[in-house]
Amino acid sequence: MTGQVRTVDGRVAGRRGQATRQKLLDCLSEMLSSSPYRDVKVIDVARRAGTSPATFYQYFPDVEGAVLEIAEAMAKEGAGLTELVAGRSWVGKAGRQTAEDLVEGFLTFWRKNDAILRVVDLGAAEGDKRFYKIRMKILNSVNNSLADAIKDLQSRGKVDKEINAAAVAGSLVAMLASVAGHQKGFQSWGVKQSELKPSLTLLVHLGVTGKKPAK
Amino acid sequence: MTGQVRTVDGRVAGRRGQATRQKLLDCLSEMLSSSPYRDVKVIDVARRAGTSPATFYQYFPDVEGAVLEIAEAMAKEGAGLTELVAGRSWVGKAGRQTAEDLVEGFLTFWRKNDAILRVVDLGAAEGDKRFYKIRMKILNSVNNSLADAIKDLQSRGKVDKEINAAAVAGSLVAMLASVAGHQKGFQSWGVKQSELKPSLTLLVHLGVTGKKPAK
DNA sequence: CGGTAAGCTGACGGCATGACAGGACAAGTG
DNA sequence: CACTTGTCCTGTCATGCCGTCAGCTTACCG
Structure with missing residues (x-):
């Protein structure tokens, strides 16, 4: 329980304050979509929100702080990605469908939140634990489910036991995330x-089960 | 042939000038390794190089311009990654070795250049064509070779013809790049x-040949 | 209506940016 | 050795963003 929303100087934010705060977050989001992260300035965000820079600093310590806020909200939504994998079958036609749904859901989510996910990715790669944690929260939901699926198949003798389920699952999730983040890039490769x-469906299915998906 | 190195105002750089320029690039590189991209300031780079900000601006239009320079140099080196795949066998034990070498070479290269690659990745994801081109240059070398290998296997009837070689190759390369960029991250998953x-070797081999690697 | 706390902003010192002109320096010339 | 030439570097300056504070306005409550 975080309880109440608070300003930097400790006051509790009322209805109006929360609205302003939210507006700043929304404008920052738009800003991130339209210009490079490095060039996003507090003053621009404030201007776009029809307020002053000082107001921004009342609610957030800096740009990064606000970005974390947005990312946190997204992570909450992203936790729902678990359902794309949890409790689903990886056998036969159903297995193919599972892989398909996972790819589809993942790409959609990524495209919807691409701007903020770029920044989270960068922060995580740079070693910032806070961003790292958020990235984990999103990927974990899928990763754990996938790893469980692999372990299950292993226990039933359908997959080599010497395979490290977590490592394979993590690699597949990383693949999905990376491809999703560079979707436009593939067009230059004529894809x-x-x-x-x-192709992603095939690779996911192959990675989890070791076999090609059924038609 | 770019010919001579030039300053922003058009003069040709002599020996001393090139040394200064290179020193600035080196210091920027170090800077990128130790602090977030967003926080790298011209004045810090200049100070570290024992010179003044004005000197920096004589050789580069801005931080981004200098980063592109570093990235370009790295891309030249990275083109050598082709040799990890080109002309190698994907059958039997040799196939397993090919996959292994590819993974090893890729991870090593990435770790060596992680700081600059992070920035290139971000720039590319943000849609900047210049960064995009550099990222392509590096990945293309591996991607094309991989795609060729898959096509070759297809023509010999060892792999389904309906598979899109370029898409699969691209996805595998994206996976390698992403995992390499978040190597530390996997530790939190207990990997x-x-x-x-x-695990990566397995997935690469599976993706290319559709079969598990030989022991 | 007066008190209190929330909400916002103008203004300010500080620092990075980016441009310029001019000084320092090395190398060649008579 | 003085002089010239062209490269190289920096002091300085206008501009603009950062981050903070005091103080003003607004909303709520008894």
């Missing part, structure tokens, strides 16, 4: 969106 | 470095 999904 | 490589 269209529509061709990307089947 | 050690030593366990990561076999």
Whole structure:
């Protein structure tokens, strides 16, 4: 329980304050979508929100702090990605469908939140634990479910026991995240969106089960 | 041939000038390793290089411009990654070795250049074509070779023809790049470095050939 | 209506940016 | 050795953003 929203100087934010705060977050979000992270300035965010820089600093310690806030909200939503994998079958036609749904859901989520996810990715890669934790929170939901699926298949003798479930699951999730983040990039390789999904589906299915998906 | 190195105002740089320029690039590199990209300031780079900000601006239009320079140099080196795949066998024991070498070489390269690669990745994800091109230059060398290998296997009937070679190769390369960039991150999932490589090797081999690698 | 706390902003010192002109320096020339 | 030439570096300056504070306005409550 975080309890109440507070300003930097300790006051509790009322209805109006929370609205302003939210507006700043929204404007920052838009800003991140339209200009490089490095060039996002407090003054621009404030201007766009129709307020002053001083107001921004009343609610957030700095740009990074506000970004963390946005990311946290997104992570909460992203935890729902678990359902794409948890409790689903990896056998036969159903297995193919599971892989397909996972890829589809993942790409959609990533595209929807690409701007903020870019920044989270950078922060995590730079070693910032706070960003790191958020990235984990999102990927973990899928990663753990995938690892469980692999372990389950292992216990039933359908997959080599010497395989490290967590490592394979993590690599697959990293693949999904990376491809999702550079979706546009694939076009330069002459790969269209529509061709990307089947390939990812194939790789995910192969990675989890060791076998090609059923038609 | 770019010909001569030039300053921002058009003069050709002599020996001393090039040394200063290089020193600035080196210091910027160190800076990127030790502090977040967003916080790297021209004045800090200049101070570290024992010179003044004005000197920096004589050789580079801004921080981004200098970063591009460093990235370009790295890309040249990275083009050598082709040799990890080109002309190598994907059959039997040799195939396993190919996958292993590819993973090893890739991870090593990435770790060596992680700071600059982070920035390139961000720039590319943000849609900056210049960064994009550099990222391509590095990944292309591996990607094309991988795609060729898959096509070759397809033509010999060893892999399904309906698979899109470029898409699969691209996804595998993206996976390698992403895992390499978040190597530390896997530790939080309880995955050690030593366990990561076999898993990646497995996935790469599976992706290319559709079969598990031979022991 | 007066008190209190929330909400906002103008203004300010500090620092980074980016441009310029001019000084320092090395190398070649007579 | 003085002089010239072209490279190289820096002092300085206008501009603009950062981050903070005091103080003003607004909303709520008894």
